[in-house]
Amino acid sequence: MSSSIIELEHVDAGYPGAVILHDVSFEVKRGEVFILLGGSGCGKSTVMKHMIGLNPVLAGTLRVAGMEWSAKTRDELFHKIGVMYQSGALFGAMTCLENVMLPLEEFTRLRRAERRDRAMSLLADVGLADAADKLPSEISGGMKKRAAIARAMALDPEIVFLDEPSAGLDPISSSALDDLVLKLRETKGMTFVVVTHELPSIFKIADRAAMFDKARRGMIALGSPSELREKSEDPFVRKFFNRGESHGKSG
Amino acid sequence: MKPFEAVGRRACEYAASMRENLAFLGETTVCALSILARPRRFRLGDSALAFERASFDALPVTTGIGFLLGLILAFQSAAALKMFGVEVYVSDLLAIALFRELGPLVTAIVLAGRTGSAFAAEIGAMKVNEELDALTTMGLPPVRFLVMPRVVAAVAAMPILTIFAELAGLIGGAIVLRMMNVPPSVFWRHVADVSTVFTISFGLAKGAFFGALVAIVGCAAGMRTKSTADGVGRAATSAVVGGIVSIAVADGLLAYLCYLWNI
Numbered sequence A: 001m002s003s004s005i006i007e008l009e010h011v012d013a014g015y016p017g018a019v020i021l022h023d024v025s026f027e028v029k030r031g032e033v034f035i036l037l038g039g040s041g042c043g044k045s046t047v048m049k050h051m052i053g054l055n056p057v058l059a060g061t062l063r064v065a066g067m068e069w070s071a072k073t074r075d076e077l078f079h080k081i082g083v084m085y086q087s088g089a090l091f092g093a094m095t096c097l098e099n100v101m102l103p104l105e106e107f108t109r110l111r112r113a114e115r116r117d118r119a120m121s122l123l124a125d126v127g128l129a130d131a132a133d134k135l136p137s138e139i140s141g142g143m144k145k146r147a148a149i150a151r152a153m154a155l156d157p158e159i160v161f162l163d164e165p166s167a168g169l170d171p172i173s174s175s176a177l178d179d180l181v182l183k184l185r186e187t188k189g190m191t192f193v194v195v196t197h198e199l200p201s202i203f204k205i206a207d208r209a210a211m212f213d214k215a216r217r218g219m220i221a222l223g224s225p226s227e228l229r230e231k232s233e234d235p236f237v238r239k240f241f242n243r244g245e246s247h248g249k250s251g
Numbered sequence B: 001m002k003p004f005e006a007v008g009r010r011a012c013e014y015a016a017s018m019r020e021n022l023a024f025l026g027e028t029t030v031c032a033l034s035i036l037a038r039p040r041r042f043r044l045g046d047s048a049l050a051f052e053r054a055s056f057d058a059l060p061v062t063t064g065i066g067f068l069l070g071l072i073l074a075f076q077s078a079a080a081l082k083m084f085g086v087e088v089y090v091s092d093l094l095a096i097a098l099f100r101e102l103g104p105l106v107t108a109i110v111l112a113g114r115t116g117s118a119f120a121a122e123i124g125a126m127k128v129n130e131e132l133d134a135l136t137t138m139g140l141p142p143v144r145f146l147v148m149p150r151v152v153a154a155v156a157a158m159p160i161l162t163i164f165a166e167l168a169g170l171i172g173g174a175i176v177l178r179m180m181n182v183p184p185s186v187f188w189r190h191v192a193d194v195s196t197v198f199t200i201s202f203g204l205a206k207g208a209f210f211g212a213l214v215a216i217v218g219c220a221a222g223m224r225t226k227s228t229a230d231g232v233g234r235a236a237t238s239a240v241v242g243g244i245v246s247i248a249v250a251d252g253l254l255a256y257l258c259y260l261w262n263i
């Protein structure tokens, strides 16, 4: 089994007729926490949508678990991934608990009580045990995201994609989320691909990160967070990390 | 040149949306067949909810419109038939028109306005909220999950709505004729004489078919929703317009086929 679980080779990312990022190449290693960085609108969610098989890449190759996305590999690959979307994307007609139970209902042979227990323990992991019976419209944006994370974890996927999980979270739940990510990686060997801007969180959980720039329409840096902070020559990268640094010192 | 350009662009857009609709129809058909093979995959609960909204909640409107339709038709045709002293034949005319044509047609148009638009808005809102993406990456195809239950609900609702609208229309006609001194017993005997089980069930089957069209066009409009401020509204509009147009086209084709085959 190769050590990289996601490989991008000279990928043009974007939508039909609109290339957002040119010639992106990187790989995500099995069991690592990989961060996608960059200003808003630079294409982080776009790259993620390619990785999770929603949109085909415009050029180059993208492999997940050694397979390219195609009609034949789709179903197999979908079972390897769990996704938390930027908006949470909870099903509005179902309670949080039902949202988490849905994948269990569709893809496992667990009995109803077992499904319920499993869903409750997932919700407890993200600190939402007492909101289990609430509808998505009755909870805050941060809570929606955490419920969506619980849903993404339900089937123990190999790779978990989180699109801005900490946006809209208070620092304490954000840090609890980081702990959860590290714990899951430790106990289940899950791989994480995370879009985030939170420097403390990046330094706490990230093994490596890729940074994109909207103006240059491409990837501008790749490496571990401390490498990026200390060795990068790129003014944009320096600015991103130094701004965080001065924040950290003054606070 | 501007107007020509605009017409050309519109034509291209229309052709593209037709192509998408056809592709969607294919996907829906494949999904329906796969559900026939494995019925356990059907979302019965979702379908029951959609059925309740499409049928019982719509009953007052469709029945009311059917009643008024019968009333108006009876008045209009009675005026002409009275000249020959044969108002009583209004009953025959009404029964044939309602059972064969107007019952299913008018009910389906109401369904397009009420249910087709609701399907488009529901699915459109889910699309904007990335819920369709979430279903897809969970390995649950939105067509099986969202479209099939709604199509089945609309197909099941249409015959019920249609028969109520037809009966209400006949009651409207009976009232008009009563005013022209044709006793209800005579009216109903005439109706019974011209209505065969075949005519009535053919009309109901046609209604069910229109129901499938409305639901498929509505769901397709929902799935095409763009994430703009007016995206969901546009999807609902296009569901109603597309639904009514496809009902009209299908009805025309059916009328022609019936004529060819002497039905």
Ligand SMILES: Nc1ncnc2c1ncn2[C@@H]1O[C@H](COP(=O)(O)OP(=O)(O)O)[C@@H](O)[C@H]1O
Pocket (backbone or CB within 6 Å): A015, A018, A020, A038, A039, A040, A041, A042, A043, A044, A045, A046, A047
């Ligand atoms: N469906 C789409 N079609 C065309 N362009 C899009 C679409 N969705 C997003 N974009 C564009 O792609 C760019 C990157 O968007 P996105 O990946 O969502 O950014 P972010 O890095 O903030 O997640 C934006 O400029 C946006 O306008």
Ligand SMILES: [Mg+2]
Pocket (backbone or CB within 6 Å): A044, A045, A046, A086, A163
């Ligand atoms: Mg984004």
